Amino acid sequence: MNADPLLEREGSRRKASETPLLRLEGVHKRYAEFEAVAGVDLQVKTGEVVAIIGPSGSGKSTLLRCINQLEPPTAGRVTVGDVSIDAEREPSRRELMQLRRSVGMVFQSFNLFPHLTVLRNISLAQERVMGRSRKQADEVSRQLLARVGLADKADQYPNRCSGGQQQRIAIARALALGPQLMLFDEPTSALDPELGLEVHAVIRELAANGMTMIVVTHEMHFAESVSERVIVMADGRIVEEGTSAQVMRDPTSERAKRFLRAVADR
Amino acid sequence: MNDVLEFWGESLPTLLDGLRLSLEVTAACLALGVPLGLALALGVQSKRRIVRAVALAIVEIGRGAPALILLQFAYFGLPSAGLALSSFTSATLALAWTTGAYTSEIIRAGLDAVSFGQKEAAAAIGLSRLDAMRFVVLPQGLRVSLPPLFSFAILMLQASSLCFAIALPELVSQAYVIGSNSFRYMSIFVLAGLLYAVICIPASLAVSLLERRLARHTV
Amino acid sequence: MTLEIVRSIASGIPWTLAVTLAAFAIGAALGAPLCAMRFSSFTLVRGLAGALTLFLRAIPPLVWLFLIFFGLGFGYLQINPFEAAAVGLGLIAAANMAEIYRGALASIHHGQWEAAFALNLSARHRFLDVIAPQLLRVALPSGASYAIGLLKDTAIASTIGVSEIAFQAYHTSQRTFHSLDVYAIAGLLYILISLPMAWATRWADVRLRARVAR
Numbered sequence: 122m123n124a125d126p127l128l129e130r131e132g133s134r135r136k137a138s139e140t141p142l143l144r145l146e147g148v149h150k151r152y153a154e155f156e157a158v159a160g161v162d163l164q165v166k167t168g169e170v171v172a173i174i175g176p177s178g179s180g181k182s183t184l185l186r187c188i189n190q191l192e193p194p195t196a197g198r199v200t201v202g203d204v205s206i207d208a209e210r211e212p213s214r215r216e217l218m219q220l221r222r223s224v225g226m227v228f229q230s231f232n233l234f235p236h237l238t239v240l241r242n243i244s245l246a247q248e249r250v251m252g253r254s255r256k257q258a259d260e261v262s263r264q265l266l267a268r269v270g271l272a273d274k275a276d277q278y279p280n281r282c283s284g285g286q287q288q289r290i291a292i293a294r295a296l297a298l299g300p301q302l303m304l305f306d307e308p309t310s311a312l313d314p315e316l317g318l319e320v321h322a323v324i325r326e327l328a329a330n331g332m333t334m335i336v337v338t339h340e341m342h343f344a345e346s347v348s349e350r351v352i353v354m355a356d357g358r359i360v361e362e363g364t365s366a367q368v369m370r371d372p373t374s375e376r377a378k379r380f381l382r383a384v385a386d387r
Numbered sequence: 388m389n390d391v392l393e394f395w396g397e398s399l400p401t402l403l404d405g406l407r408l409s410l411e412v413t414a415a416c417l418a419l420g421v422p423l424g425l426a427l428a429l430g431v432q433s434k435r436r437i438v439r440a441v442a443l444a445i446v447e448i449g450r451g452a453p454a455l456i457l458l459q460f461a462y463f464g465l466p467s468a469g470l471a472l473s474s475f476t477s478a479t480l481a482l483a484w485t486t487g488a489y490t491s492e493i494i495r496a497g498l499d500a501v502s503f504g505q506k507e508a509a510a511a512i513g514l515s516r517l518d519a520m521r522f523v524v525l526p527q528g529l530r531v532s533l534p535p536l537f538s539f540a541i542l543m544l545q546a547s548s549l550c551f552a553i554a555l556p557e558l559v560s561q562a563y564v565i566g567s568n569s570f571r572y573m574s575i576f577v578l579a580g581l582l583y584a585v586i587c588i589p590a591s592l593a594v595s596l597l598e599r600r601l602a603r604h605t606v
Numbered sequence: 607m608t609l610e611i612v613r614s615i616a617s618g619i620p621w622t623l624a625v626t627l628a629a630f631a632i633g634a635a636l637g638a639p640l641c642a643m644r645f646s647s648f649t650l651v652r653g654l655a656g657a658l659t660l661f662l663r664a665i666p667p668l669v670w671l672f673l674i675f676f677g678l679g680f681g682y683l684q685i686n687p688f689e690a691a692a693v694g695l696g697l698i699a700a701a702n703m704a705e706i707y708r709g710a711l712a713s714i715h716h717g718q719w720e721a722a723f724a725l726n727l728s729a730r731h732r733f734l735d736v737i738a739p740q741l742l743r744v745a746l747p748s749g750a751s752y753a754i755g756l757l758k759d760t761a762i763a764s765t766i767g768v769s770e771i772a773f774q775a776y777h778t779s780q781r782t783f784h785s786l787d788v789y790a791i792a793g794l795l796y797i798l799i800s801l802p803m804a805w806a807t808r809w810a811d812v813r814l815r816a817r818v819a820r
Contacts, residue, residue: 189511191507191510191511214515218513218515221510221511221512221513222513224511225511225512226511228504228507228508228511230504232502232504232505232507232508233508234505234508234509234522234523234527235527236526236527236530237522245512245514245522246512246513246514249514249515249518249522250512250513250514291508294512295511295512297512298512298513447797448793448797451758451793451796451797451800452758452792452793452794452796452797453758453759453761453772453793453796454758455761455762455764455772456761456772456775456789456792456793456796457793459772459775459776459779459789460786460789460790460793463776463779463785463789464779464785464786464788464789464790465786466785467783467784467785467786468786545664545665545666545667546666548666548668548669549666549668549762551668551765552764552765559666559668559669559672562669562672563672566672566676570680572672572673572676572677572680573673573676573677573678573680573681573682576669576672576673576676576677577673577677579669580661580665580669580670580673583664583665583666583669584661584664584665587664587665588660588661588664591660591663591664
């Protein structure tokens with residue numbers, strides 16, 4: 122009954138299945154005059170790890186937020202598993218809740234709740250959204266904390282933890298609802314390089330255990346090593362897509378070439 | 388000098404009775420007004436136009452009209468519409484209106500101070516709007532609002548002096564009565580002023596201290 | 607009937623405006639030296655200014671008015687209701703404006719003072735040309751807010767006999783049986799008068815913003 126969400130996928134081999142877990146069709150996000158996402162089509166298979174890279178303002182973060190409807194798209198369709206949401210109609214509460222349970226998100230600024238203990242941070246949604254009892258929720262939370270190596274921090278407050286620890290706790294919090302898809306929005310941009318390493322380690326472990334993930338990142342090495350597929354976004358569109366080796370070493374589009382060159386020069 | 392002190396000594400018990408009433412009416416109007424302020428803070432941001440309009444009207448009138456007018460409206464005005472309230476009740480209701488109007492702004496600012504990321508995170512983990520408000524936004528927002536709310540409470544104690552005009556026997560009324568009987572206006576009002584100061588000054592200092600302590604614990 | 611009531615209450619408007627203006631003028635003017643005293647190098651001066659501010663703000667305006675009008679007025683000085691109200695509210699305004707000036711000064715970036723020194727400007731020019739415009743820009747919104755609050759505080763003056771709006775409202779309500787209407791109209795009048803003040807502030811704020819960039 123109480124499956125560890127991380128162990129829901131048996132075995133350590135990545136399992137790719139035929140029907141894509143995530144499908145984005147013609148997704149647009151417009152703010153008054155400005156189109157942050159200008160028509161994106163994307164499919165992600167179960168167990169795949171996709172990295173999205175690109176210059177600032179290219180719409181990468183907005184795209185992630187379109188997936189879990191934090192920013193509802195102004196056009197297009199988002200499908201995650203069984204839930205499909207069209208931009209034209211307002212999703213029902215049930216659909217929205219189902220979507221948010223299948224998709225976990227980790228933010229650049231962690232966004233842990235400072236007034237709650239670490240344990241409570243992870244248990245809150247389990248109690249309120251899944252209806253678990255406090256005992257059940259806390260048990261799962263402790264397991265998750267152990268997985269990210271922070272079992273001893275359970276009763277502390279977030280402000281007593283380092284940035285890297287806070288982000289790992291944030292990952293545990295996102296995993297608590299047993300999502301099928303994990304979104305990472307520049308998970309280590311706000312961290313010192315050293316602290317970033319511990320977060321990367323956790324993300325790699327999730328990947329090795331078969332979690333489907335989309336990682337928006339500025340860290341090129343990490344993007345190349347953790348993902349199977351890399352997408353380059355610029356001006357709200359996908360300008361390059363392929364295996365990580367292909368895209369990073371030998372991009373075909375001008376725009377992608379320009380971006381990767383600029384990054385390499387730094 | 389001795390003379391004045393003697394006079395003060397005689398007058399003190401009566402003034403203290405008045406002070407007690409001032410404190411009671413202040414407590415009553417805060418007990419009603421602050422929850423009202425929370426309701427109004429949420430109301431002015433409601434998605435439903437009618438709720439927004441009503442909340443806004445209550446806030447604008449509560450803030451725009453002088454407290455004295457609201458007091459007189461309640462005590463002198465309502466009877467002509469058939470509702471006669473005691474001076475204490477009128478005072479409580481009128482000052483609660485003022486309190487609700489001003490605290491709605493204070494609380495709204497506090498809720499706004501909660502970072503957007505917190506609201507995003509709450510939504511991302513599937514919390515309903517109500518749950519997000521209850522478990523994530525309100526606890527943090529109210530904390531920010533605490534020092535200005537306390538400052539406002541101190542202001543309301545001062546505002547209770549206006550109840551002189553609606554025949555509530557609070558501190559200033561008592562002082563005025565003693566003054567007009569003894570003609571020692573200067574001495575009695577100095578004493579009344581000192582009584583307010585003795586409460587309000589330490590209270591203000593305590594709020595500054597609270598503000599500093601709270602600032603230390605936030606990011 | 608209602609028109610007569612409105613006319614009767616509205617006759618208090620000039621007095622309301624007069625007290626507001628007088629008190630604000632006194633407050634804005636006296637607030638500057640009071641603020642300066644807070645920055646003095648003499649502890650005694652600083653302490654005095656601090657204590658003064660504390661007391662002025664801790665004691666209710668009504669008590670100050672009574673102190674001045676009944677206390678001073680009875681046997682010490684000849685003082686009429688308008689003067690007592692203007693001085694009483696003016697002194698309280700001074701304490702509040704001093705705090706506003708203090709906050710505005712503190713918010714001016716440290717670098718401004720440094721730049722002014724580096725450019726070798728005299729103390730007078732430093733203040734007039736560099737600091738004061740920025741001070742004004744920051745203090746304006748708070749000052750204007752305070753002025754609008756002051757407008758409402760003048761209702762207190764009715765208790766010592768100044769013939770402003772609240773005074774007229776009270777006497778009108780005693781004369782007629784329409785107390786509800788009377789006070790509703792009085793309240794509305796205050797709200798209406800504060801509107802142009804708020805607009806003027808916003809207009810001035812925009813103008814100043816254009817000339818003093820943040």
